[in-house]
Amino acid sequence: MSDATVAPLLDHGCLIVHGPDQPGLVATISDWISRIDGNIVSLDQYSDNPAGGAFFQRVVFHKSDLSAALPDLREQLVDLLEPYTMQWQLTDRSIPKRMAILASTADHCLLELLWRHRRGELPVTIPMVIANHTNTEEDVRSFGVPFFHVPSQGADKSAAEAAILELLIGNVDFVVLARYMQILTDGFLDKLGVPVINIHHSFLPAFIGAAPYKRAKERGVKLIGATSHYVTADLDEGPIIEQDVARVDHRMSAADLQARGAYVERAVLSRAVQWHAEDRVIRHGNQTIVF
Amino acid sequence: MSDATVAPLLDHGCLIVHGPDQPGLVATISDWISRIDGNIVSLDQYSDNPAGGAFFQRVVFHKSDLSAALPDLREQLVDLLEPYTMQWQLTDRSIPKRMAILASTADHCLLELLWRHRRGELPVTIPMVIANHTNTEEDVRSFGVPFFHVPSQGADKSAAEAAILELLIGNVDFVVLARYMQILTDGFLDKLGVPVINIHHSFLPAFIGAAPYKRAKERGVKLIGATSHYVTADLDEGPIIEQDVARVDHRMSAADLQARGAYVERAVLSRAVQWHAEDRVIRHGNQTIVF
Amino acid sequence: MSDATVAPLLDHGCLIVHGPDQPGLVATISDWISRIDGNIVSLDQYSDNPAGGAFFQRVVFHKSDLSAALPDLREQLVDLLEPYTMQWQLTDRSIPKRMAILASTADHCLLELLWRHRRGELPVTIPMVIANHTNTEEDVRSFGVPFFHVPSQGADKSAAEAAILELLIGNVDFVVLARYMQILTDGFLDKLGVPVINIHHSFLPAFIGAAPYKRAKERGVKLIGATSHYVTADLDEGPIIEQDVARVDHRMSAADLQARGAYVERAVLSRAVQWHAEDRVIRHGNQTIVF
Amino acid sequence: MSDATVAPLLDHGCLIVHGPDQPGLVATISDWISRIDGNIVSLDQYSDNPAGGAFFQRVVFHKSDLSAALPDLREQLVDLLEPYTMQWQLTDRSIPKRMAILASTADHCLLELLWRHRRGELPVTIPMVIANHTNTEEDVRSFGVPFFHVPSQGADKSAAEAAILELLIGNVDFVVLARYMQILTDGFLDKLGVPVINIHHSFLPAFIGAAPYKRAKERGVKLIGATSHYVTADLDEGPIIEQDVARVDHRMSAADLQARGAYVERAVLSRAVQWHAEDRVIRHGNQTIVF
Incomplete structure (x- = not known):
């Protein structure tokens, strides 16, 4: 590894x-x-x-x-x-994998991937970024990467997911959720048929549910972390590719923890994406072997 | 800090x-x-x-x-x-705090504390070690520290807890659970009246309940950690003093993870004990301020 | 801190x-x-x-x-x-410090600072970026930051330094060398009269002089690092503000080490700049106190 | 690894x-x-x-x-x-390597190795500890390990080295210098004929020579580290097996840095010894491949 x-x-x-x-x-x-x-x-x-x-x-x-x-x-x-x-x-290995990125408003993971790619550090092509907001549109295009806006449409995700699938299917080898804040349906994953990599915050102990940084602050955690994993039908429970943590202290607010967590997220996601792109990650049950 | x-x-x-x-x-x-x-x-x-x-x-x-x-x-x-x-x-600050250690069979946290104390790195005295097993007796006494054996007595903990309280009360300023595998009753904590510091393994995400290392292995975690905290009526939910992690990989068995975790535990507990002994830790609700 | x-x-x-x-x-x-x-x-x-x-x-x-x-x-x-x-x-604290950035061709530290600033994480204004190359010009201006090109002019640095001083003096509160590969003269520092923060690679042990990553590879180091410090007349010997390391292994080439080092450099420099901007760093002889 | x-x-x-x-x-x-x-x-x-x-x-x-x-x-x-x-x-792999430990007065690396061995975590036997002081004698024997005292004898090391060689040759497969403070002559290494592993403190940047912790304090370093390597004729310049660091701050005295460094040293040396004992380390020129 x-x-x-x-x-x-x-x-x-x-x-x-x-x-x-x-x-x-x-x-x-x-x-x-x-x-x-x-x-x-x-x-x-x-x-x-x-x-x-x-x-x-x-x-x-x-x-x-x-x-x-x-x-x-x-x-x-x-x-x-x-x-x-x-x-x-x-x-x-001379043919880079085609990677699509799905994003929402947060740009830290998205820009990190675009940036590493431009520096020649990710062996992929990026045929498209799809976002359910438009705030990152200009940035994405400044990297020469196509940007598509597919707005979310409330509880019934079928139209939005269909639009996304139409863009993705046949055009990409894997998909990265770079802080994409929409939950994908099982049907979406089935139809997509290529691996999907996600990133989320992590804590010891875990704080599952809403406002995790606020609750981490209330518990006074000393470390905050991030986990990148393959997406399965079990939300946030798929095989882990990479994890890391950063040290925090009592002087940091919940907002500070979240800002600090963003740096862990972008580093962890980047490593997971690189290893996947290099075919270093083998899935086995709910584990990964990372060579 | x-x-x-x-x-x-x-x-x-x-x-x-x-x-x-x-x-x-x-x-x-x-x-x-x-x-x-x-x-x-x-x-x-x-x-x-x-x-x-x-x-x-x-x-x-x-x-x-x-x-x-x-x-x-x-x-x-x-x-x-x-x-x-x-x-x-x-x-x-010229009067060291009196620290009792409660232990079971595992010796890694116990010996680490005795050793750091002998090296002059913990500003405490250690009037006693109390264990519900006898395997560490000889080691403890070789450090010149009194050892008391209070065996566990099944579901009814009252006699054992009474015996421990009789040893502790008036003689110690705080108590460290160095992988002491008995759950203390709320009544015990009330009667004891001094702070109690615990250490336990931690993961991102958490694996609560039995066989956590086995389940961490099955999930393929890439980091294992430990958390030291003050003991409250909420088991393992008291204010966190210190946390740390170590990196693991797919080649390690659940037993390997546990062995690696032991080194994180002893380091984390030692730092927590030192900071408490130096009056660096202030409890505030369910948080700590560590100066 | x-x-x-x-x-x-x-x-x-x-x-x-x-x-x-x-x-x-x-x-x-x-x-x-x-x-x-x-x-x-x-x-x-x-x-x-x-x-x-x-x-x-x-x-x-x-x-x-x-x-x-x-x-x-x-x-x-x-x-x-x-x-x-x-x-x-x-x-x-409501008046942000004015920070100028000096850069050469490498963009990783430069873009990291521009990016964190745009995210609202650095309490500074950035009145200008000065570079002795033009490859970063478009990127810098896309952040809305003025870019000035002052080419290097060989052994006699006086004209270039005079041009830079004319841009800086009176307009900035501190200067960051974001992998600026020109050695500043003592006269420049004297005339500038504001703090200058630098970043450089670091190893255990040190490899001083040319091709440090190649020599680190030859020695088989397991960690590579970066050090951010205030610039003094003693090149690379000024008071250290922040340091960090990343783990590397034998499979990485000297170029890989350098790429990995770039991520440590940008993180270390960003933290040093933030702490300086927040008046957390006090110089004392050749040390720093970082509150 | x-x-x-x-x-x-x-x-x-x-x-x-x-x-x-x-x-x-x-x-x-x-x-x-x-x-x-x-x-x-x-x-x-x-x-x-x-x-x-x-x-x-x-x-x-x-x-x-x-x-x-x-x-x-x-x-x-x-x-x-x-x-x-x-x-x-x-x-x-069913035949453990025979490991001798050479020590001086400092006990932290010595005891860590004895302790990990007793816990069944090092696949070695320990036929002897040789020290040029006697302060660790009782501790070593309490682990059931033979202790031999070979005092240093000033500038002419020949008698002491001859005595050590007589104890070692034919009886051990490798030798660990656990903060052994005598410089071994090239002749000693030639006659010994088995690998020798050393541990020493490390800094970014390096502080070579006397009182390194004092000079690290004066420079205000933010990280202190340790390096374990094979001993060659070039003192402290042999192939690196493992390195690690710990974070320090301005509040720590030079003595504090040294105490903190001791914990890094014992962890780094233990990992290097384990990997060597498991035949995971291959020397190649002045590098190591650690599998």
Whole structure:
């Protein structure tokens, strides 16, 4: 797990394999990479229980003319891994993932992502930002990123969600909720069909529900934090990608805590997005393996 | 708020004052210190709302022959602060507080406190350790600290609590629960009449109830933490003194998380105990002001 | 020392006093605030040695119609503090300090400051950004901040420094070097006459001279950091205001370390600037007291 | 890199391979593990430059009756890896490394190691502690660990070093300098022939030479740290294994900084020792790869 900034890499493939652990898996995979004249650049492997547990591997390899070879390689992998009943995914690291950002009025997470992208630190393209408010429109466009306004429409979210889906489907590989304050319906997630990453504040102990910073202040917490996770049907309960905290003290008001929390949120979300974009995160039940 | 190690200091008084904020309070107090030929060493003051909020002050001052003068100084403070209806406390920093430790089988927090005390880093005396098990007896006595065994006696805690109270009352200024795994009754706290400091594990988000490390593992948390707080009738819900976290990853088992958590617990509890012993912590509702 | 975001505050004065410690100082000052019908909001005091050491105090107080009263209050303070030979400064917290930023090509510290300012988190105005390159011009102006280009002119810095001084003198209260890669001459600092805050990378151990990240990589450091300090005639050796670190590992290249370092730099510089703008930092020899 | 506490594991082998990167290395090794009926538990691989760089791999595998098979497995590895001119090492994770500790008067790092060992968190045996003072003798023996006193003898270290070598050679697999305040000669390191791990304080910026905490105080540093590294002929310049920092402030004296630093030192040294004991650290020039 690294904060390294990895630009899209020509002729580098990334193979993710996971499923039930079985003897010989690593040999099978690395032998295959050797046979196709690939050279392994990095390999991370983890088994949560060598006797009948789950197996996870991420391997990045260099191969000349990778993009031309990809269709054939994928066919080979079907044959190779079928006997093992593993899930796998082979990506070309020179092709950045397409990331959409959904936002509301708060701009701190949104601008952080746009900014890191402009600095060449996020290996993604950003085909669009969708917001249910317009206050960030000018900023977003100043980064050369298309901005679409889809206003919220009260309790019945169906029209707004349909409009968003029409913009997203087929155009993006994952979606980031950068303090997007609308709850997505299960139906939306099903239809969208790509991973969604969220960020929310976190405390020890938790303060669930309304006005969490006010309640954290009343309890006198000494740390405030943020959690980035994949969105599932269980709101805020999906697999955690990254977390961090910052120290606070009694002199800070609830508003101060919230401002301080914003800096933790933008850092945590950025790391989670980068790791996802680099195919470093494997979901397993309600956990993540972050290589 | 400092980690500084403050040995008991000859001729140094520590005055804590808190209550409703009123104009002139700081002047009244500092003027008094000046009149008694005291010299202010450090002063921390905080007001949570200058218009009708609460006022908190901690001032450490040097005064020759402090111990002889204390009774008279306290009488003067009664007169001085009566018009302001403030709570106050004047202590002689050369007199260490008497700290009892309650423990069960886990030794990490217990030994950390004994060890820091031996290194001269905790300005306390330790008149006794009380445990409901005997496994730590030899270790405790090797530090020259008396050890008393009061076994737990099932659902009816009255006999055990009575035995503990008989040992504690009159002999200690505060009590530390160093992973003491028995829940204290409200009656016990009332009769004890001195502050009780506890330590417990903490997560973002919280996992309340049984097997928290197992559930943290299942959720794939990336940080584990600990919280030290004053014990109130609301179990684990008293005012927080200190918190901290450590980073964990998917390769660690639930047992690993627990072992890692132990190091956070002992560090957090030690800081909380030191700050309490140095009169740096003022309780205010369910918060603490830590100067 | 707080990360709290303090907006400019109406009718709040901030008095900084420091010099040789003497009995009665706190009483004298708080008594005076009481006499002028001020109400103390926060007070921090520190004495590095009560017997003949140095005394430092920062007190924020509320007083109606402060701005009208300021000239008179300052005259009173001259009389009040003259017998004590103390240095002091009384500022009106409703008047933000004027901050100029000097930059080169790197934009991370520059944009972070502009951004935090726009979010209302830095109690300053920014009358100008001066850079010796033009790549940030458009970004700066998009924040509504004037941009001036003063190119470097080789070994003889006199013309460039004269041009910068002409822009700055009389117009700013302090200057921030946001990765400004030109060394300022002593003459420049003398003529400028206002504090200058710098940020630079830091390591344990230090790597002084050229290519520090490359050498840190070669040594295999596990932490990289940043230090913000006041600029003195001794380059990079002035009083430290704030420091922080981030964890790195062997998988990161020297370029990755530098990118990671950029995030530490912008956070550390922002905190240093905020604390300076809030008059929380008192210089004392080659140290700072940060209240 | 994990803080996980790994007890000695029955029938688990750990193979470390490093040297010039070449295609097919991972396949060769994992294929071999498969052929010997081993099952890979964890595998970390890193290549610092896939085109002609250095290759590093750590693989832990389960194999029935490992200890009986070891001699044969090592012979197979000679044949297998000879064509690749790699360095390698195969260890039986059920056999803890033998660790000697050298200490002087300071006990914080020494006791931390003894304590973690007693808690079952360090997979080592401790055949001896050697100190040039006797103050820790009783404590060490209370842990059931042999204590040997080898006093320092001034400028000529030859007699003392000879006495220490006689105790160590053949009896230990690595040596930890737990604040051992004698400089070891190059000749000592050559004759010893096993790795030596040291711990020392660290600052940003560095303060090299005498009284570092005093000078750190004078400079007003905001962080103090510690670095654990392998000892080489260049004093304090060997490959870094682990580093960490703690936050300090102006209220802390030089003695306070030193006391705070002691807690960073013991944590950093413990992690370095654990990772070394678990064969997670590979030396490469003046760097370490920590898996």
